Amino acid sequence: xxxxxxxKKLRKNFYAVCGAALVFPALSFVIYRKKTTRIVxxxxxxxxxxxxxxxxxxxxxxxxxxxxxxxxxxxxxxxRFDQYKKQFICPCHQSVYDAAGKxxxxxxxxxxxxxxxxxxxxRDIDVVVEI
Numbered sequence: 001x002x003x004x005x006x007x008k009k010l011r012k013n014f015y016a017v018c019g020a021a022l023v024f025p026a027l028s029f030v031i032y033r034k035k036t037t038r039i040v041x042x043x044x045x046x047x048x049x050x051x052x053x054x055x056x057x058x059x060x061x062x063x064x065x066x067x068x069x070x071x072x073x074x075x076x077x078x079x080r081f082d083q084y085k086k087q088f089i090c091p092c093h094q095s096v097y098d099a100a101g102k103x104x105x106x107x108x109x110x111x112x113x114x115x116x117x118x119x120x121x122x123r124d125i126d127v128v129v130e131i
Contacts, residue, residue, distance in 0.1 A: 035130055042125040050081045050099075056115060056127050057081065057088075059099070067115040067127040068101045074108035088112060 001009075040054045047065065051058045055078065057068045068088075070078050077092035087104070088097040095106030102111050118126045 037128050037130050040127045040129055042127070044123045047125060050083075052081070054129075056129060057112075058117075058125065058127065065117050065119070065125055066100070067117045067125075069113040069115055069129070071113070072108055073103070073110040073112065074106065079112070 040056045042051065042053060042058050046053065047058065047060055049060050051060075052070065055070045057070055059066045059068065072079050072090040072092065072095050074090065074093055074095050077090050079088040079090045079095075079097065081088055086099045088099075088101065089095070090106065090108065093107050095108035096104045097108075097112050098104055101114065103109070115127050115129060118128075120126060
């Protein structure tokens with residue numbers, strides 16, 4: 001490579017780095033989304049085997065509780081629980097999850113997202129959901 005070709009290549013790389021340095025802050029500003037949370041509370045009367053409230057499934061297994069997001073991991077549709085099959089089914093694209101939220105079939109690739117559960121003194125259960 002001669003001197004002229006070297007400086008031509010150096011100039012192209014310099015422009016690429018400067019362009020990325022200018023575009024990255026603007027692009028990150030546009031796609032930034034502040035994470036907010038909300039709390040969904042379940043009273044003792046709502047603490048059944050599979051109870052749905054405000055986008056959260058509360059699942060009771062003996063004396064322990066688990067919460068799952070009701071958003072399908074494929075495109076975000078709200079899944080429903082089939083009592084007979086003991087499965088979560090997405091009505092949009094037929095993704096299927098077992099009773100614990102593990103993916104069984106369909107276009108979704110991930111399990112349903114587990115959510116943190118907190119038991120309060122008055123026996124209510126709080127679940128923190130990211131919006």
